[in-house]
Amino acid sequence: xxxxxxxxxxxxxxxxxxxxxxxxxxxxxxxxxxxxxxxxxxxxxxxxxxxxxxxxxxxxxxxxxxxxxxxxxxxxxxxxxxxxxxxxxxxxxxxxxxxxxxxxxxxxxxxxxxxxxxxxxxxxxxxxxxxxxxxxxxxxxxxxxxxxxxxxxxxxxxxxxxxxxxxxxxxxxxxxxxxxxxxxxxxxxxxxxx
Amino acid sequence: xxxxxxxxxxxxxxxxxxxxxxxxxxxxxxxxxxxxxxxxxxxxxxxxxxxxxxxxxxxxxxxxxxxxxxxxxxxxxxxxxxxxxxxxxxxxxxxxxxxxxxxxxxxxxxxxxxxxxxxxxxxxxxxxxxxxxxxxxxxxxxxxxxxxxxxxxxxxxxxxxxxxxxxxxxxxxxxxxxxxxxxx
Numbered sequence: 001x002x003x004x005x006x007x008x009x010x011x012x013x014x015x016x017x018x019x020x021x022x023x024x025x026x027x028x029x030x031x032x033x034x035x036x037x038x039x040x041x042x043x044x045x046x047x048x049x050x051x052x053x054x055x056x057x058x059x060x061x062x063x064x065x066x067x068x069x070x071x072x073x074x075x076x077x078x079x080x081x082x083x084x085x086x087x088x089x090x091x092x093x094x095x096x097x098x099x100x101x102x103x104x105x106x107x108x109x110x111x112x113x114x115x116x117x118x119x120x121x122x123x124x125x126x127x128x129x130x131x132x133x134x135x136x137x138x139x140x141x142x143x144x145x146x147x148x149x150x151x152x153x154x155x156x157x158x159x160x161x162x163x164x165x166x167x168x169x170x171x172x173x174x175x176x177x178x179x180x181x182x183x184x185x186x187x188x189x190x191x192x193x194x
Numbered sequence: 195x196x197x198x199x200x201x202x203x204x205x206x207x208x209x210x211x212x213x214x215x216x217x218x219x220x221x222x223x224x225x226x227x228x229x230x231x232x233x234x235x236x237x238x239x240x241x242x243x244x245x246x247x248x249x250x251x252x253x254x255x256x257x258x259x260x261x262x263x264x265x266x267x268x269x270x271x272x273x274x275x276x277x278x279x280x281x282x283x284x285x286x287x288x289x290x291x292x293x294x295x296x297x298x299x300x301x302x303x304x305x306x307x308x309x310x311x312x313x314x315x316x317x318x319x320x321x322x323x324x325x326x327x328x329x330x331x332x333x334x335x336x337x338x339x340x341x342x343x344x345x346x347x348x349x350x351x352x353x354x355x356x357x358x359x360x361x362x363x364x365x366x367x368x369x370x371x372x373x374x375x376x377x378x
Contacts, residue, residue, distance in 0.1 A: 059205070063201060063205065064201075067197060067198075067201055069197070069198050069201055072198055072201070072202060075202065076202065076205060079202075079205065079206060079209060080209075083209040083212065083213060086213055087212065087213060087216055090213070090216045090217055090220050091216065091220055093220070093222050094220035094221075094222055095220075
C-alpha cells in the first residue's frame with residue numbers, strides 16, 4: 001500500500017511526466033490555450049493512460065515475455081494504444097453521447113501522445129506488477145491533468161496581461177512553462193522511491 | 195524471426211477483429227452532417243423556419259426538404275456559413291420566415307396590463323417567462339432569445355420587443371494597450 005502511494009506521489013509531483021520528464025509536451029503547449037479544452041484533454045488523457053498502461057502490461061507479460069519477443073515492445077505498445085483509443089471512442093460514442101461531446105476531439109489526438117507510450121515503456125523498465133502499472137499510469141495522468149489545468153489557467157491570465165511586444169504569444173508561454181518546470185523541480189527529494 | 199512476425203500478425207489480427215466487431219456492435223445511426231448544421235444554427239428554437247426547432251430544421255436541410263435561407267435569427271452570416279458548409283450558393287433570407295433584426299432584442303412584459311393568462315408561458319420555447327395563472331408574468335432577460343413567439347398569443351398585447359441591454363453578463367474586460375484586435 002505504501003509502495004502504491006509512493007508511486008502515486010512520485011508520478012504526480014516528483015517525476016511529473018510533463019515538467020520533469022518532458023513527455024507529452026505537444027498537448028501541453030497546443031491544447032492549453034483555454035481552460036475548458038485543457039480540462040477535456042486532461043480527462044481524456046486520464047482515461048486513456050490508465051487503460052493503456054494496463055493493456056500494454058498484459059500484452060507484455062502474457063504475449064511478448066513468454067515468446068521472448070521483448071524487443072518488439074515499442075511496436076506492439078503503439079498498436080495496443082491505438083486500438084485502446086479507437087475502441088474507447090467507438091464505445092463512448094454509442095453509450096454516452098455527452099461524454100463523447102466532451103472527449104470527442106481529444107481522444108484520437110492522444111494516440112500519438114508520447115506520454116502514453118512513455119508510461120507503457122517505463123512500466124516495463126521498472127518491472128511493475130499489474131496493479132503498480134495501473135497506479136503508475138493513473139498517477140502520470142493525474143500529474144498531466146494537474147499541470148495542464150494550472151498552465152491553461154495561467155495562459156488565460158497572461159492573454160489579458162500587458163506583455164512586452166517581443167515576448168507576446170509563444171515566447172511568454174514557453175517562459176511560463178520553463179518557470180513552472182523549475183517550480184516542479186523543487187519537489188525532487190520529497191519522497192524517495194527505492 | 196518467424197515467431198516474431200507471427201506473434202505481431204496474430205496480435206494485429208485479434209485487435210482488428212475486436213475493432214471491427216465494436217464498429218458493427220456499437221454503430222451509431224447518426225448523420226454527422228446534421229450535427230454540423232445544427233452547430234451553425236443560432237439555437238433560439240424559435241420555429242420561424244417552420245420546423246419545431248433548430249435540430250429538426252438541420253435534419254430537414256440534410257434531407258433536402260428545407261432551403262438554407264429560412265433562419266432569420268442567424269441572419270445573412272448564418273446563411274453564408276451554411277452555404278459554405280454545404281457547398282451551395284448563398285442566397286438572401288426568405289422574407290416569408292421573418293425579418294433579421296438590426297440588434298438583438300428581448301421580450302418585455304408591461305406588467306400593469308398583464309392579466310396572467312399564461313399563454314405566453316406555453317409559447318416560450320426556452321422557458322424564459324415566469325408567472326402563474328391570474329398573476330402577472332415577467333421575462334427572464336438572460337434566458338430570452340428574442341424569438342417573438344410570445345408576442346402573438348398575448349390577448350392584451352402587453353408584450354413588446356425591446357433592445358437587449360448590454361448587461362454585466364455580456365461585458366468583457368477590455369484588452370490592454372495594442373491587444374484590442376485580439377479581443378474577438
